[in-house]
Amino acid sequence: MRVVVEEEEEEYPSTPGKVKVERSAAMSRQLHRCFASTGTLFLWALFLVATTATYLSFRSFVDTSSSRYFPASWGGLHWERQIRASASPRRPPGSAEGAGLSVLVTGAAGFVGAHCSLALRKRGDGVVGIDNFNSYYDPSLKKARRALLGSHGVFVVEGDINDGRLLTKLFDVVPFTHVLHLAAQAGVRYAMENPASYVHSNIAGLVSLLEACKDADPQPAIVWASSSSVYGLNDRVPFSESHPTDQPASLYAATKKAGEEITHTYNHIYGLSVTGLRFFTVYGPWGRPDMAYFSFTRNILQGKPITVYRGRDHVDLARDFTYVDDIVRGCLASLDTAGRSTGTGGKKRGPAPYRIFNLGNTSPVTVPTLVAILERYLRVNAMKHVVEMPGNGDVPFTHANISLAREQLGYKPATSLEMGLKKFVRWYLSYYGYNRGTHEFNDHYL
Numbered sequence: 001m002r003v004v005v006e007e008e009e010e011e012y013p014s015t016p017g018k019v020k021v022e023r024s025a026a027m028s029r030q031l032h033r034c035f036a037s038t039g040t041l042f043l044w045a046l047f048l049v050a051t052t053a054t055y056l057s058f059r060s061f062v063d064t065s066s067s068r069y070f071p072a073s074w075g076g077l078h079w080e081r082q083i084r085a086s087a088s089p090r091r092p093p094g095s096a097e098g099a100g101l102s103v104l105v106t107g108a109a110g111f112v113g114a115h116c117s118l119a120l121r122k123r124g125d126g127v128v129g130i131d132n133f134n135s136y137y138d139p140s141l142k143k144a145r146r147a148l149l150g151s152h153g154v155f156v157v158e159g160d161i162n163d164g165r166l167l168t169k170l171f172d173v174v175p176f177t178h179v180l181h182l183a184a185q186a187g188v189r190y191a192m193e194n195p196a197s198y199v200h201s202n203i204a205g206l207v208s209l210l211e212a213c214k215d216a217d218p219q220p221a222i223v224w225a226s227s228s229s230v231y232g233l234n235d236r237v238p239f240s241e242s243h244p245t246d247q248p249a250s251l252y253a254a255t256k257k258a259g260e261e262i263t264h265t266y267n268h269i270y271g272l273s274v275t276g277l278r279f280f281t282v283y284g285p286w287g288r289p290d291m292a293y294f295s296f297t298r299n300i301l302q303g304k305p306i307t308v309y310r311g312r313d314h315v316d317l318a319r320d321f322t323y324v325d326d327i328v329r330g331c332l333a334s335l336d337t338a339g340r341s342t343g344t345g346g347k348k349r350g351p352a353p354y355r356i357f358n359l360g361n362t363s364p365v366t367v368p369t370l371v372a373i374l375e376r377y378l379r380v381n382a383m384k385h386v387v388e389m390p391g392n393g394d395v396p397f398t399h400a401n402i403s404l405a406r407e408q409l410g411y412k413p414a415t416s417l418e419m420g421l422k423k424f425v426r427w428y429l430s431y432y433g434y435n436r437g438t439h440e441f442n443d444h445y446l
């Protein structure tokens with residue numbers, strides 16, 4: 001169900017893990033070259049210079065606390081003032097919803113993070129974002145989302161969740177009541193190209209964040225994004241929270257599953273309130289360019305062919321596509337019902353909630369149907385290239401059972417794929433400037 005975009009060179013988000021491998025390979029190459037040579041004075045001198053240079057650069061690598069990996073673009077009185085202003089709730093005193101929350105949103109310049117930050121701000125909560133603006137997909141889209149947030153008074157810190165000093169500083173400046181953790185390396189197929197980026201953000205980054213949360217005083221309640229991909233090879237439908245999730249089909253899924261286990265230990269040992277949300281294929285305006293509905297739209301408009309994957313025995317792939325506004329409502333309801341973390345001074349003082357919910361739409365739609373809806377809104381026929389799905393980690397079918405979220409969060413998805421794609425296409429055309437001078441086209445068809 002993914003599109004092949006051959007003309008595009010993907011850039012890789014850099015990770016400490018990646019850099020290390022390249023450095024040591026370069027060093028052993030150098031050693032090999034020198035010992036294989038004739039051993040003249042000149043070459044030995046060269047060898048000395050090379051080893052010193054390699055040593056120096058290696059030393060700066062092992063010193064990960066240096067500003068080399070986490071540029072200190074933060075700090076200072078002005079910065080702290082901006083953080084405090086952004087974090088303070090603006091609900092009128094005595095309002096029906098009670099006092100406002102103060103939420104740290106990780107991945108705030110991302111698709112879901114931007115929508116959630118905006119929704120929180122609009123209902124009067126305080127929000128501070130953090131995002132590393134990596135180039136997994138076009139960072140200009142992340143910067144545009146940040147600009148949108150900025151215009152609503154939400155400040156987004158440029159930083160990595162692996163930067164423990166930055167996180168500690170943020171909790172020193174603001175007693176956040178909640179953390180909405182959405183920063184992650186997303187995408188299933190990309191895990192085969194850059195596995196280290198998944199470990200960096202979804203494992204190491206998660207632990208770094210949880211460490212800061214358990215040390216914070218007061219401890220915040222944590223709501224974070226897991227994924228429907230944890231159901232992996234499970235073939236009982238609809239997917240229910242009680243189904244086994246021990247057969248992930250991709251490294252992405254495995255890191256999300258690991259996240260569920262890791263957050264459980266922090267809940268158990270330190271009394272952190274944890275809510276894990278298993279999102280089912282989220283789509284909508286300001287979405288992620290690496291996802292099929294987005295790249296289909298781009299290619300259809302550019303007259304390029306799209307690759308539609310099909311499961312074995314000619315069965316169409318289907319996804320439980322969930323509109324982003326529905327996901328946002330589920331996230332906010334999770335924050336509102338999270339319950340308190342119980343620890344202080346890094347010690348648990350009593351049991352804290354640990355919850356997991358599916359957030360889906362409960363009506364799977366096949367990929368050809370998705371394409372047909374896009375064709376209708378775009379008024380262009382797609383050039384479809386149907387091929388059998390390679391075994392790259394994508395599962396053939398997802399379908400959420402959402403009764404638990406309905407019962408405990410009042411979660412009730414309200415947007416059909418037809419309606420949601422209409423809003424997506426309208427956003428896409430205006431964001432990428434297709435409707436300049438062709439307003440009639442838009443008004444008539446959207």
Ligand SMILES: NC(=O)c1ccc[n+]([C@@H]2O[C@H](COP(=O)([O-])OP(=O)(O)OC[C@H]3O[C@@H](n4cnc5c(N)ncnc54)[C@H](O)[C@@H]3O)[C@@H](O)[C@H]2O)c1
Nearest residue numbers: 107110111112131132134160161183184201225279281282
């Ligand atoms: N969109 C979906 O269909 C979907 C489905 C299931 C789960 N999820 C999960 O929901 C969350 C949000 O997804 P999204 O679609 O908005 O993705 P996204 O890529 O648009 O947003 C993630 C953001 O996190 C940032 N980020 C990544 N690593 C970071 C790090 N180490 N430090 C700081 N920032 C970092 C990225 O720059 C990005 O802006 C993710 O955890 C994702 O795995 C999404």
Ligand SMILES: *[C@@H]1O[C@H](CO)[C@@H](O)[C@H](O)[C@H]1NC(C)=O
Nearest residue numbers: 237238240241401402403404
């Ligand atoms: C959905 O999950 C609930 C438990 O949360 C269960 O009682 C119900 O039978 C499930 N529905 C289906 C259709 O499997």
